[in-house]
Every structure is written in C-alpha cells, then in structure tokens.
Amino acid sequence: MTDNDDASSGLGRNLTYGLLDLLGRQIVTGAFENRTFPTEAELSIQHGVSRSVTREAVKMLTAKGLLTARPRQGTSIQPVASWNLFDADVLRWLLERKFSVELLSQFNQLRAAIEPAAAALAAGSADDKGRALIEAGFARMEAAERGEDDVLDADIAFHLAILRAGGNPFFAQFRDVVATALRTSIRLTNRIVGRTADLAAHGAVRDAIMARDPRAAQDAMRAIIGDVMDLIARHSHAAQ
Amino acid sequence: MTDNDDASSGLGRNLTYGLLDLLGRQIVTGAFENRTFPTEAELSIQHGVSRSVTREAVKMLTAKGLLTARPRQGTSIQPVASWNLFDADVLRWLLERKFSVELLSQFNQLRAAIEPAAAALAAGSADDKGRALIEAGFARMEAAERGEDDVLDADIAFHLAILRAGGNPFFAQFRDVVATALRTSIRLTNRIVGRTADLAAHGAVRDAIMARDPRAAQDAMRAIIGDVMDLIARHSHAAQ
DNA sequence: TATGTCTATTTATATGATAAAAACACACGC
DNA sequence: GCGTGTGTTTTTATCATATAAATAGACATA
Structure with a gap:
C-alpha cells in the first residue's frame, strides 16, 4: 500500500515537502491557469496522500503567498503581486x-539598486568579521582564477559576503535572488566576458571596502552590475 | 469543551492562524531564547488545540523560515538570517x-537603496496605468494636506504606487517594508517636519516621473529619504 | 577505537468523524 | 417586483487516535 502510494505519487521521501514542491511548480508555471484549484480531497486522491499531507502543503503555500483557502469557496491561487x-x-x-530574459533583466535591476548600496554600507560599517568574510570571498575568486575553485560558487560567495558584511539583515535577505541571478546569468556571461576583467572589477570593490571608501565601493559595484546589464541588453537585442 | 478551549487558548476565530500569530510573535520576541522549542504534543496541550492545528501552524512558520522540524530532534528555531x-x-x-531606532534605521537604509531606483524605473518605463496610479497617490497627498484624507495612508499610497509603477515585481515586493517603515517613522517625523515641505518634496518626485526624467526622479526620492534618515539620526543623537 | 544494534522519542502520515463557514437556491412577506 | 430570511450543500477547519519513519543516544561488540 505504502509502496503503491509512493510509486503513484512520485513525491520524494518526505511527502509533504514533495507535494509542496510539485504544487509550487505547477502554480508558478501556470498549470492551473484556466481552471479552479483542486479541493483538498481531490489533491489527496490525485497524489495518493492523506489529507494531512495535502493540508500542510497547502498551508505552506499559503504562508508563501501563493494560495488562500476559505470554507465553501475552496482554495484559490493568489495574484502574483502577493x-x-x-x-x-x-x-x-x-x-x-x-527562461526569460525579462526575468533576468528584472533580477539585475534589483541588483543594481541593492548591491552598490550594500557595498557602500560594508565599506562604511563592516566589522572585522564582515571584512574577513569579504576577504575570504575574494580569495576564492582568485583561487577560481587559478582553476582551484569553482568560478560560479566563488562569485556567489563574494557577492553574498558583501550583502552580509554591512550588518543590515534586510540586505542579507537578497542572498537567494543574487545567487539565482548569478546562476542564471552565467549562461549568458560564460565565456563572453573575460574572467580577468571580472576579477579586476571585483578587486576594485574589495579594495574600496578595505579602504573604507563607501563612494568608491558603490561605484565599483555599480560598474560590475552595469556590465552584466549591458550583456543582457546586447544578448536580447541579438536574439531578436 | 470547545468553549473552554477557546477561552483558555485566547486564539482568534481561526485557531491555526491564531496559533501562527502567537508563536510567531513569541519566536521573534525571543520568548524561546534559552530553552528548546516545545514539541508538537506540548504545544497542543498548552494551547488547547489539536495536533493538526499545531502542525499546520508550525508548517507555516517553517515556510516563513522561522522553524525547522526533524523527527526525534524536534522543532527548533532557525537563525535570524534565514x-x-x-x-x-x-x-x-x-x-x-x-521599538528600536536601529531597526528603523535599517528599514531606511533599505528604502534609500530601493525607492530612488524604483522612482527612476517608474520615470523611465511606467505605462499609463502606472502613471495614473502615481497621480492618484499624489492627489491623495494633496487631499491630506487639505485635511480631506489621512496623511499617513496617503503617504503610503504614493510610495507604493511608485514601487509598482515601474513594472518590476521585485520592487513591488517592498510594499510591506515601506508601509511598515512609514508607519513606524511617523512617530518621529510627526509634527517635527512641516507637512508642506514634505508635499513639495513628493511633488518633485511626481513631476520628474511625469516628465520621464529618471535622474531627477531618483534625486528627488533620495532627498525625501535622506531627510527621514537625518531626522532619525538627530533623534537617536538627542536620545543619548 | 570503531562499528553495529537496540531503544526511546519525536515528527510524519493516515483515517474517519464532527464543526463551522459561506455560496446558493428558494420560499416568504411586503 | 424586491428585499429578506432560511435551509441546503459544499468545502475547509478541527479533532482524535493509530501507525510509520527517522534519528539521537545508549549500549554492546569486535
């Protein structure tokens, strides 16, 4: 019975989180675009899980703003704005x-607003721990340059270190967006931009932060993201 | 029995959301600082609700990054970073x-990064609908000036309109932070800053957006938030 | 010391029953 | 005709209890 359920549902080890992931993907990719969202009973039957599992998955999706549930009305998908x-x-x-260039572009509009400010904040008020984190991130980028570390991972580590270093937890929240943006844009930037230029630009950010020069840190970071945005613009232009 | 539960628990109409709110507040305010988080059985007993309610509340808190749960290990509070x-x-x-001036200051560091960029984006690429939204927001501020609308609500409406108008959904996400920051800082700014000066500054943002001048919109918005940050700095200085 | 096994604890899942909310239809009275 | 109330029905909300699965920790064993 249990094996049967597992086989028919195709959810992972943890049924609740498996269903969460499946429903989340379906909602976001528009699988329920023109029809009403299933009732909890329908979901249970369709995926071969108990109502508890269904309800807990729906509750998590509700907590993330994707769904609302009301008696008699049923469960429904919320507008993207929420x-x-x-x-x-x-x-x-x-x-x-x-894959949409528009989404990538929106990611980077956000980065252009956040990361220069985060770099300035780090330059102005990072403590020793934050500075050490940035140094470690930049060291990884240098190691990657020598082929001793993964380029993408090192890049992400450096950018996240800057977000954290300023001590403002709200800036640190952007870790996922920034990491996602970097992972996504690597498809475009990979092999197009020379890695040396990239390292130099990142080095400028590091130097400015270490010199406690907010303005220079901001400008250097702005330059990095500006380059990425130019690349995206050129790519979307070329694709047309 | 049911009445008894309701009375003893003090949760609202909806038990799950009531418990969510109660636990969320307790976690964030550090009520479980030095002790382990209760097991789901303990929570059920303490609040007089069934395990389903407890589990669904815990799942929502998990979805918001506040908790994790693993068999045998129990449920535990996640670091603030997550x-x-x-x-x-x-x-x-x-x-x-x-109430912490530090939190308010962090809010506004974020606003300083986001809102000028959002204003520039709105100036550069808002469609007719976005522009109309901004006009409506500014009209409310003018009405508030004449005593015909709530000052705070109007202010929030104007700032949210700008976040939305650019068409980038990531900027629109900041509605809650900005609204919260405005509601919080009104305690400080209220009666300190003359409302006329405020209206003029907001008018400059509106004019720049309508003139499709991103640079001017950015600068005008920066000025508004700069004023607020000065006020906060002065207040925290005076408080010492 | 390392490694495997057993046990206890806690979450994970299932199931079936009852309560509550709200959309809808319908009858009623004005 | 038209609002108003009332019952019906659908769906989520809640409860209670049972069983499964995972894993930390203790203990035994090599």
Whole structure:
C-alpha cells in the first residue's frame, strides 16, 4: 500500500515537502491557469496522500503567498503581486518556467539598486568579521582564477559576503535572488566576458571596502552590475 | 469543551492562524531564547488545540523560515538570517518587540537603496496605468494636506504606487517594508517636519516621473529619504 | 577505537468523524 | 417586483487516535 502510494505519487521521501514542491511548480508555471484549484480531497486522491499531507502543503503555500483557502469557496491561487518573490522556493519555481530574459533583466535591476548600496554600507560599517568574510570571498575568486575553485560558487560567495558584511539583515535577505541571478546569468556571461576583467572589477570593490571608501565601493559595484546589464541588453537585442 | 478551549487558548476565530500569530510573535520576541522549542504534543496541550492545528501552524512558520522540524530532534528555531524578513507577518512580529531606532534605521537604509531606483524605473518605463496610479497617490497627498484624507495612508499610497509603477515585481515586493517603515517613522517625523515641505518634496518626485526624467526622479526620492534618515539620526543623537 | 544494534522519542502520515463557514437556491412577506 | 430570511450543500477547519519513519543516544561488540 505504502509502496503503491509512493510509486503513484512520485513525491520524494518526505511527502509533504514533495507535494509542496510539485504544487509550487505547477502554480508558478501556470498549470492551473484556466481552471479552479483542486479541493483538498481531490489533491489527496490525485497524489495518493492523506489529507494531512495535502493540508500542510497547502498551508505552506499559503504562508508563501501563493494560495488562500476559505470554507465553501475552496482554495484559490493568489495574484502574483502577493507571492513572496524573495522566498528561495518561489524563486526556484519561477526559474522552472521558460527562461526569460525579462526575468533576468528584472533580477539585475534589483541588483543594481541593492548591491552598490550594500557595498557602500560594508565599506562604511563592516566589522572585522564582515571584512574577513569579504576577504575570504575574494580569495576564492582568485583561487577560481587559478582553476582551484569553482568560478560560479566563488562569485556567489563574494557577492553574498558583501550583502552580509554591512550588518543590515534586510540586505542579507537578497542572498537567494543574487545567487539565482548569478546562476542564471552565467549562461549568458560564460565565456563572453573575460574572467580577468571580472576579477579586476571585483578587486576594485574589495579594495574600496578595505579602504573604507563607501563612494568608491558603490561605484565599483555599480560598474560590475552595469556590465552584466549591458550583456543582457546586447544578448536580447541579438536574439531578436 | 470547545468553549473552554477557546477561552483558555485566547486564539482568534481561526485557531491555526491564531496559533501562527502567537508563536510567531513569541519566536521573534525571543520568548524561546534559552530553552528548546516545545514539541508538537506540548504545544497542543498548552494551547488547547489539536495536533493538526499545531502542525499546520508550525508548517507555516517553517515556510516563513522561522522553524525547522526533524523527527526525534524536534522543532527548533532557525537563525535570524534565514527568516523571511520581507514577509508581512514577520515584519509585524518584528515590530512587537521593543521599538528600536536601529531597526528603523535599517528599514531606511533599505528604502534609500530601493525607492530612488524604483522612482527612476517608474520615470523611465511606467505605462499609463502606472502613471495614473502615481497621480492618484499624489492627489491623495494633496487631499491630506487639505485635511480631506489621512496623511499617513496617503503617504503610503504614493510610495507604493511608485514601487509598482515601474513594472518590476521585485520592487513591488517592498510594499510591506515601506508601509511598515512609514508607519513606524511617523512617530518621529510627526509634527517635527512641516507637512508642506514634505508635499513639495513628493511633488518633485511626481513631476520628474511625469516628465520621464529618471535622474531627477531618483534625486528627488533620495532627498525625501535622506531627510527621514537625518531626522532619525538627530533623534537617536538627542536620545543619548 | 570503531562499528553495529537496540531503544526511546519525536515528527510524519493516515483515517474517519464532527464543526463551522459561506455560496446558493428558494420560499416568504411586503 | 424586491428585499429578506432560511435551509441546503459544499468545502475547509478541527479533532482524535493509530501507525510509520527517522534519528539521537545508549549500549554492546569486535
């Protein structure tokens, strides 16, 4: 019986989280676009799980802003405006739908607003721990340059270190968006931009932060993201 | 029995959401600082609700990044870094703890990064609908000036309109933070800053957006938030 | 010391029953 | 005709209890 359920549902080890992931993907990719969302009884039957599992998955989706549930009316999908776009799960699901340059562009508009400010904040008020984190991130980028570390991972580590270093937890919240944006844009930037230029630009950010020069840190970070945005614009232009 | 439960628990009409709110507040305000988080059985007994209610509340808190649950290990509170700080519930709970100038300052550091960029984006690429939204928001501010609308509500409406108008859903996500920041800082700014100056500054933002001048819109918005940050700095200085 | 096994604890899942909310239809009275 | 109330029905909300699964920790064993 249990084996049967597991086989028919195709959800992972943890049924609740498996169903959460499946429903999340389906909602975000528009699988319920023109029809009403299933009732909890229908979901239970369709996926071969108990009502508890269904309800807990729905509750988590509700907590992330994707659903609402009311007696008699049923469960329904919320407008995109109320989705929690900074949630790691929601971001992941968002990328499962067709790759869109528009989404990548929106990511980077956000980065252009956040990261220069975060770099300035880090330069102005990072403590020793934050500075060490940034140094470690940059060291990884240098190691990657020498082929001793993964380029993408090192890049992400450096950018996240800057988000954290300023000590403002709200800036640290952007870790998932930034990591996602970097992972996504690597498809475009990979092999197009020379890695040396990239390292130099990142080195400028590091130097400015270490010199406690907020203005220079901001400008250097702005330059990095500006380059990425130019690349995206050129790519979308070329694709047309 | 049911009445007894309701009376003893003090949760609202909806037990699950009531418990969610109660636990969320307790977690954020540090009520479980030095002790382990209760097991689901303990929570059920303490609050006089069934395990389903407890589990669903815990699952929602998990979805918001506040908890994790594993068999045998139990449920435990996650580090603040993994909390979903842009979630409306989490923000609300955050404000329940002692009022802190530091938090208000962090809010506005974020606003300083986001809102000028959002204003520039709105100036550059808002469609007719977005522009109409901004006009409506500004009209409310003018009405408030004449005593025909609530000052705070109008202010919030104007700022939210700008976040939305650019068409980037990630900027629109900041509605709750911005609304919360405005509601919080009104305690400080109220009666200190003359409302006329405020209206003029907001008018400059509106004019720049309508003139499709991103640079001017950005600068005008920066000025507004800069004023607020100065006020906060002065207040925290005076308080010392 | 390392490794495997047993046990206890806690979450995970299932199931079936009852309560509550709300959309809808319908009858009623004005 | 038209509002108003009332009952019916559908769906979520809640409860209670039972069983499964996972894993930390103790203990035994090599």
